[in-house]
Amino acid sequence: MPDSVPPPDYSEVVNAERTEEVNELYPSVPPRNEDYSRKKEEYLDVADDENEVDGSDPSNESMDTKSPYFEEIPPRAAEKTYNFKDAEFFKTSERILDDLRNDPFFLLSGFDVSGKIGKGILGEETVYYAERLHGFIKNSSKKYQALIPVSTFEQLNTAKPEELEDGWKLWTVNGIIAPSPQLSIPKHPLFHFRIKIKGKGNAMHVKHKFYSFGDSQLLEQDKKDLMLDVNGIKKQASFASDAEQEYNNRVLVESIPQIVDSANYICESTGTIIRIEVYPSIFDYDDLKHFEKEEIELKVSSFLSQLPDNAIDNFHVPSTIDCLNTLFKVLKGPLTNLDTDDIKTLKPNNSVVLRLHLQLELLPSKLFFREINDELQPPRFSDLGQYMKVGYDYYLRALTEVLYLGSIFSPTSEFFKIKTTFQSDMAQVFRILNEPDLSSELQYWDKFQYITAMTALSICPYYTDNMIIDCYSIMTNLTPDNTPELFDALTYCATSRQGNDLSMFVATLRSKGVVGFMELRSCFQKFGFDITNPEVVRTLTDDQLISSYKNNVIVSSTKYERSTFREALEKVGQYRESTKIRNFLDTEPMFDVSEAYETLETDPSVDDDVLITAFQLKAEDSVYYSSLYARALMTIALQRKSPMLFSYIHSSLPQFAQSTPSLQEAYELIGCDQYADDSSVVRIFQERVAKEMNVDFYRLWVCLKVIGEAKKSKLIEGFLNSGVMDSRLLSVEKTPAGLNNIGNTCYLNSLLQYYFVIEPLRSLILQFNKTLKRHKVENDENYLVRRIGGRTVGYKEIERSYQFMYQLRDLYDKMIHENTRCVQPTRELAYLAFSPISDEVEFAEDTVEPEDAVMGDDEEQSEVQEHGEVSIELVEKAKHDEESPETKLDDHSMMDVDEKSPSAQQKATLHSAATAKISADQIENALEIGRQQDVTECIENVLIQIESALEPENLDSDNEQIDLVKQLFYGKTKQILMPVDPVTKEELSSARARTKEERFLNLIVNIGDHPRDIYDALDTYFTEDLLQLDNEEVKRSLTITELPKILQIQIQRVQFDRERLIPVKSIEPLPFKEDLYMDRYMETTDSELISKRKEVFRWKRQIAELQERRRKLTEPNDHGLSLRDALDSTRQFLKSQILNDIGVLVDSNIFEVLDEQISKIDEQLNFIKSEVERLQNLITNQFSDLNNIGYSVFAIFIHRGQASYGHYWIYIRDPKSNLYRKYNDEIVSEVPIEEVLNFSENNSATPYYLVFVKNELLDTIQPLKREIRESSQHVPDQ
Template sequence: MSLRASQPGKTAPKFLHDLLRLDPQSVHSNRNILVDNPPQFDGDARTGPPLVLDRGSCKHEYYSHLERCNLPRIDEAAQQDTRWTVAASCRKCRLYLTLTLDYPDTGCRQPCPNSVYPLHHLRHQSTDSSQVSYHFECSNIACQAHVHVAYEQPVLSKADILLLTDAQALSRRHESILESTPDRAGVKLATPLDVFTRLKRYVSDSLITSNARRSFPARNKKFMEAFGTDCDAILYRLGFTRGEDTEGEDQWKLPSPMSFDDPDLLRHTLEKLIVEVQYLIDDYCASHATPNPSRPTYQDAKLDMARTLSAQAYDKVPGRNLASGEEDHPYYASLGALGDFSDRLIAFCYDRQAASDPSEGPYYFDCLHDLATNRGSELLIMKSSTLASQDVLSKKDINQAYKALGVDQDSQHTISDEHVIGIYRSRWSDTGPQGQADLKLALKTLGHARKSRSLIDAAADTVETNEQALSWLGADATQPDDMIVALYGVKVNDDPSTKDLARQAIELITAHRKSEMLQSWLATGEMTPAAMSLEDALKHFEIENLDGVDPEVLEVVFGMAPDGPVKDRAVSTIRKAMEDRKPSTETWPVGLISHGNTCYLNSLLQYYFTIKPLRELVLDFDKYKYDLTTQGAKEERVGNLHRPVYEIESFQSLTNDLRHLFERMIKDRGPAVRPEADLVCRAFLKPSNPEADTTGSQKDEAVDVNMTTTESESHPADVATSGSVEELTTVSQASSTTLQDDAVLTPPATPKAEKEGELLAPPLPPRRPETPSQQTRTNLEKAEEAARQQQDVAEVMEELLTRLRASIKPLGQDAQGEQLDQLRDIFNMRIMDTIIPEDEQASTKEDDFTNLMLLPPYEPTDIYSALDRVLDLHLEPEASKPVNVYKTLKSFPPILQISINRIRLGRDGKPVKSVDRIRLEETLYMDRYSEDDAILARRKQCWEWRRRLRGLQAEKEIIQKTEVGIDGPSALDGVGEWLATLHEVDALLAEVGVDALNVPESLALDLQQESILQRARLTVIDKEVRELEGSIAKQFSGPDFERLKYRLHAVFFHRGSTGHGHYWTYIYDIQNNMWRLYNDEKVEQFDKLNDILNADSWMQGTPTYAVYVRDDTKEQFVQPLCRDVEEVADEPMPDAPMLSEPIPSEPNYTALPEADRIQEVGDWNKVEAPQNTVNW
């Protein structure tokens, strides 16, 4: 726990008194006499179980380990750098205790004790359960002494002592020597005293650094008599090691702790062990009436602790002796005092408790008052009387006030002020004058106790503020004006004499709200329906504010509210406020309406629109367009392939479609536009060679041959049988015409018709108003199916960029023949692979990439760790023989694209989506992956650390992981405890004539020893893991590794699984310093940055693509907002051409205006449930 604002404490003598009695080895939950607050005493009984010692608790006898103590000198006063320590151990249970007192780094202005603070007043600050340590702090702000108490288990457990001294074990060791060396003389049966004295001798010798002889033969007679071979585990744990000398003889080597000037854990353990063994020798000699060979002297630690805490000479009541065993009254413990404290100290204790724990001040006043009476202390009686005259309340007074109002004790802390006032007023009218006076006094008492202004005002019957007016009427701030007037009527009807006060309350509320409706009521007695304020409208629906409120949720709230004129005015006011909050379409990006399964394409198009040089190239495409007429097919490769003429023509049509869309995104009023079907088809469908088409087929059939999906090539049945895609009936005739043009790669057969179509189109946005053919709908359905089947986000982005690049002029070609162009320069990076085969010379290979592909995460991670998995040293999985590879970036792009692969194979071999969190960074530094010898050396050091880290984590998992749901050491303990009870089972079996199990007695001890070793190993592993993780984190920190700075620009998100889902993207506007959410037709400001950087829930989705822009050129390359809205002039509708076909008997929906056709097909903007939204 951490220090609370309201928390009691205890004085240093009381603290020491509890410390000497506490046995942490037998403390149960919430019964720790050192840290738990004592239960309150109400004069008859405690409010909870008393904090007493548990049965079996040790009555400690602590003695100081002087070599480990740093005690205050006589009359030494604390300074800023004071650090006093008492190291002690209990002679009975051998528990080790360290008491430390020090001061904060800011120093202490006036350490306790002093004239104002005669004692430390210590409050519990925190508990470290892993090490059984407690931390306290003095409540005196000028002192703030820190007191730390730490406990350590004995070095030798009960099981260790049993193994060392068991009579049967000693006999077996004796017999083992005689069997192995029968002619050996002087072999004796060792006693427990022999074991203790020899162990003490070995350990004492090991602590003498000048001792040259630090080993002895393993067959040493005295050693074998005392320890044999069954105590090896204990010796290993104590630092003994076993080896061979130069002649090949087995040797035992003594522990080798560091010198005292450079102490370590082993020296500390061995020093404690010597004291423990001496205690065991003392006990054995006393119980067996044997002379003690050591005759040690001990120093009582109690006085050392008292001097450390400045608690050795406090002011006491004459004749009172705590050692008599008399239990103090519970009030003393509540005040943090002892029964022998003088009256002056009792008064000090009350002051400190009341100041430190003001919420329980009335109870401490009860303690002070009763102790003053029982002691007959003039000083304490005078103090309690003075406090009472200052309106300091006792808990008894408060309980009596609640009782007067009929509130039971269990409800005192949960009942609200409004409820208390309601009870008060309900009882007022039924009570006589004397009873009313008592009620008023009770309410006033509770007002002061609860620090409630409303209760105090209600008791005084004054109405001077808005809050008092609301309270007097029984209203609250959320209720509308009409309800305030209704409450006025109820109040006046109940008591007509309160009419003037009630009107005063209405006037105060009217002035505070500035309500025209209430002003009208005060002036005319009628409430005119004036315009409702937004605040009143929100109060009517119990809404705090409009920030972050979903409009769809708001409509549900409106629908659930009861009808009435107030509701209508409130709804109108809120809707108007929502409309006013919407950004102007002229200064806000437009959304893109989905064609059903194209939300990923919409996100991609929005992202490309924000890349300034890409957008400008597309808008000025005629300047960059590759001229097929004069130059023919390209020599350069695009996407590592030579592109035939028919592909380039189709890709140029795609770029033209994209130009048309970008122009609408700039000039259309919005708030959303729909990409043409042509663009959707050309983005997802693959053009085929017209020379391979079957001649003589109809024109519509040629379209189907020319535009095919990758899926249909390998699985033709999939598209043919797909019935889940909605039929789109709103595609323009231009889509059909354009696709047919791509198919035959010839000029249009009727250029005149095209020009007529252009004349028929309105100025903005350009439309293509002709009836769509069935073939166009088929191609659009194929494109939607391709979008649904597509699961590789990076592949779609790469393919679309390749098609755009193929449509423009080359600037040259690289060594591999790949085209150089303006679009490639935006995203291209050169990566060098360093390949290191086993036992062979390393080699390098360089290649160009437009994105970094991450591996699917298998656990929560961060962007740097994910990049390290790909770029740092790793085993190449697809190599024919073991090969290690690491990657280095030789050039860095202006726009860095990182693909976050989410698809991996599940246990059944089928693809599954990885939803593990990848924490993104708002700023990414890529220096650590650059080509530099010094950086490479640091990377290699990190690889070594990570290799070690993986090994430690694997070892930890082996130790901890079991099939029974608990860690390994706990499992060993459980089995060991169970085996230790088998002798009882053997006895029961013997009673019924069944042979015993005959489990070796040492097996349980062996398991316990193994458990101890495993826990010790886990501690070492955890420490080393923390050190390694810290080293890795610091390896690339500092300005030398922050030169290649990238800023997060866009993140693509997906919600769903491999079979279905939905895409959207977040894009950062550098110029306007805001994030926006692009979700199909909706573009909204987004303020929850943590949802982007640290998404880990289903609603937040999973990032699949992250885009960073180089910080030093960001203004040059990204510009999300680009709007130049043009006004559309009203023009008369031209006459429609005559239809050559007869008018159909049923309505021809495809001939309707586009907006009407959308309504017939369905609500394309509707957000479907995740399982119904298919969009890979």
């Protein structure tokens, strides 16, 4: 084409502008295809255009119903069906069409930067783009519209469906996607879409449920009906015999629509298939910018500059619509002249219109025009053979673009001599689908209502609750991984719509553990994982999550924080459908054992067998919560370290089962070899459980079970089931000796067992072998001035103390060395223990010759002669003449005294017990004294005698003897009396404090004060209170300045009933734990601790004031009625029928006043109750962080019965194995801790004396000390 042409004369220009016709653009040339007429009838339906004057005669015949996209196909074979479980995702019709409308947002999201088309959303799941779509709509000034052209240009109209086989029809809807129009050439790309709907109609008005299938999933027949055979086209175009065919191949290949997005949707209920394709526009902005007004004017200006001045005066400058009209005619020619034999060409050299209206380079580059003899020849679609419609559709798309641009610049819908509108409501498609909500679709779909949640659920605002539930259910069943996002969306809809059905559905899902994505993301973040990162989701394992959970729980400081981590893991496990996480959570112990007791509705005082029953009842009542109850039982089992509970768990709760180790592994894990006897294996097990903080109790239990089964051990089997070793199955040396009851000796046996287990004291007694020298006692200064218990001790008292020590030594020796399960204390020992030290005892001279007074292995006798007087001779012999070294009293002796009892190995000469001249009446009187004494009096008497038998090597400033007994059992308190201000009750800084320091053997707590626990009881003992002294008010405070190594606490349970004039015993429980911390009671200069004590003092004052207020409100009057009761009785009387019968009228205001007063009293009482509870909780927790001075309980004296009678025994804890034994006279048995720490309300077996040892001295408590003499005669089991 020449670059420039000579300018025509003026008349030519004017005529061209006013009378241009298509025949001027396309002059006739000889036909090149003789078969055109036949092919036209076969493929195309060409509309008549009576406005054309180029001599053409378009046919009115309709297009053949055969699809021109494929070759002839054979009859359809047996119909296959789709498996909708294989579908990719689900959408509704409204969502599909809206995605089509907004596809350009996503296709062009990176276009400005890269110039490349992005990924659309037709084939994407809604949850992946819902939020982005909302952002595009919210932040973009332009709104895209899916426009369907409706024109009098018939070639654009495709309303009639194509009839397929078996009653199927195929509808095709073409259109463009464009931004909201402005009066300018769009700079943003336009897109074409094609919607193909294959179905049989929807006569039943079914709401379609469309499932997405990939192209490869479509059945072959559906592919042929819906998709262009691109491979067939390219195959045909790959062969060219001449230049003409090569040209046609180029036209065909370049006319193939370049799909930038597509999707297939199939409805399960109707079988309807929707195929949507999106293509880029034919013309881009660079092609169309020449139609801008400025470009046109520039071109015209250049053209006019070549004309003479007289030719310019009446020149009409073409508008954009004029130029677009010319392009429309260029496109229209090949589409409407299909039935002519001539190929009409353009002659730009002879047409000013073409040169001014068009950028001629556009014709060959985009519209396949060829230059032949200075003429531009368009393609002839019939030359494309069976694929002629590919080229034809290409031109239709180009023409649609021009019509759309014309609609922007034309003030009316009539332009280009036709009438054209672009509909944006998709009414044509909705009517084809014919759904029951068609009227709502037509009314609301085009309103651009975008809510992320609704987009995600593929729903519209006018959907009913049931329709929304249906969509959610389909989507979560099809793509369960998206459940969290969909649940968030559903929750939003339920909240915003406030529909009952939807709200109930959401609540039900939440109760089943369904979790939303926002919450789920927060759960993952708690464990340090970001699930918005796909790589994290792909590689994250259950083990990693569980490990992170465990680590976070370890460092959690509160119960609430730990529970939030557990809830997070539960939700994560449900989301991942993880069996491993579920099993872990179902078997994880609870964080707090109190929660476990609450779950089973029991308390720590309940025995193991009762706990098992409680669990069984709970589990049977509620299968859903059975794992909760199982966890509770496991938690308690671990806390108690209860073999009985683990035996039940092992046999009845398989979810907790552990792998069974081999016998060799079991021995290694327990920590013993195969040669260990049964009791040794159990003891090693007990020691490891007691001492190792992080021991896996269940694992060790399983190992013990393996060993027990291999050994066929009844002892181990019994221990595994009960938690205690049956003493009947133990050899004598494996269990402590019991003590025979020699009469009504009350608590004496408990006391003797108690002193036996204290190793320093036991060693001191066993090694006692001193000779009493009268002259030394009466002349040594230390003997003369020493004081024991604040009093001096005479020779006779020392003499009986020696005999008491001999008796006690002999008893302890038997308890260690006798081959029997129990031994018998002498009645003399009982008499000396109970009778006051001041009671003199006459002793007969020893009849045994000194050289014979040694302990022999087979020489031991005890004779009782009752002839008015009782004569008891204990002759003890040893094999050696050497005297045992005297016990030196120092700190070292307390901790490390060797227990060298009189044995064959010791070979030491022993001083024997003398014969006491005690009558039967004296012994009975002593026993009666014991019955009337409390245990502390007996303890004092026993300890005084032990101290009196010791030499006074160390004396305090007040001449009080300092010895092992003082070091073990005695502490010191300091009392301070400080004057206070009578109004503020604050200490007077100017006043002088009066102080007093005293020793104490035990601390006494009064159960009558109703303490809540041992700390509350001790708080009362050490409380700061106000007293009147010497006409002034003082504050008395009591603190500890020196703690004993062994702390003894007496629980005062017996009170005197003044009405019945008899003593009564309270069985009110006093809870205590195995550990006791005394920091809060110590004398200190720590300002923080002092401040805390002052706070407690103030809180207790407030409690006292509140309780006084409550007393006044509840105190009964002379008629037994409290103030509230009196008001209520008055109210009832005034409302009674009696007054009505006698005609007394009562003002209704009186009832209002009474009700108001009653209400005020109730409010005051409720306030007092809650405030007292609050203050008591403050007091309870005030010193909870003070735990430096720790004690451990090891002896609990028990009494069952009433104040005047009952039975005594003692529980003693073995720190080495952490087991408790019950010493019930001659029977010593292991018992579970639940029996010991039984604080139930109706338990009449109550502790009355508690003994704790400093934590660092636990090793000095050694209950099991048995060294059976080989030659000792076996005594049958008692």
